[in-house]
Amino acid sequence: MAEAGERPTRREERVLRGTVAEIRPTIAWVLGQLPPCDAPMLDVGLTEALTNAVAHGVNGLDGSERDADYRGWLDRLAEAPGRDAGLRVTLTLEASALEVRLRWKGTPYAPPSLMPAGPEAVRGRGSTLIASAFEEVEVDGDGLGLRLRTPVGQ
Numbered sequence: 001m002a003e004a005g006e007r008p009t010r011r012e013e014r015v016l017r018g019t020v021a022e023i024r025p026t027i028a029w030v031l032g033q034l035p036p037c038d039a040p041m042l043d044v045g046l047t048e049a050l051t052n053a054v055a056h057g058v059n060g061l062d063g064s065e066r067d068a069d070y071r072g073w074l075d076r077l078a079e080a081p082g083r084d085a086g087l088r089v090t091l092t093l094e095a096s097a098l099e100v101r102l103r104w105k106g107t108p109y110a111p112p113s114l115m116p117a118g119p120e121a122v123r124g125r126g127s128t129l130i131a132s133a134f135e136e137v138e139v140d141g142d143g144l145g146l147r148l149r150t151p152v153g154q
Contacts, residue, residue, distance in 0.1 A: 011092045018058030018086030018104060019125055023050045026089055030100060033093050038152045044131020047098065048126040049146055050089075052109065053102045057144065058086040060107035099149040108143025 006045040014029065016022045027046045031039045055061045065073050090101040131137050136149040 006022040009092065009094045011090065013088060013090045016087040016089060017081075018054050019080065020051075020054060022087075023047065024056060026050060030089075030091055030098075033091065034098065035153045038098075041100070041133045042150070045130045045148070048129045048133075049100075049102060049148060050087075052126060052130075053087055053104050053118070053146070054080070056107060057102075057104040058106045091100045095151070096151055096153060097149060099147065101145065101147050103140070105144070109115040 010033075012033075014026065016026065027043060027050065031043060034042065055077050059077070059104060061073065061077055061080065065076075086105050088101075088103045090103070092099040092101075130146075130148070134148040136147070136151045138147040140146070
């Protein structure tokens, strides 16, 4: 039970097809639940996590294809149809923490590393952005989901 003046725990869920067009509205929905001071870094981390889920998880686009033909890869991502109910986004907002769970049907995807990418790395910076925005980042054991958690309103 929430103490006086505290937000009660709230849980909401959205089911997306898993298209690029759904990324910004979903981020706006999550950030709209938070105090403004928490939004900027979480915007970056959520953008990266959702983009990875849509690109790699739901639509199975390979990062090595991106390296070989970035413009073509972006075009394929923008045109990717997603899958019905391909991406489930669950938001749990507690008095002092936000948890976002992403769960998709499709291709297992595990970020290459949650360690900072060196300057010579071709990929892997997105995982660093996600880890910078969220205190806890866990990949589901089957590679079909992420759990992101961080303190808010402090």
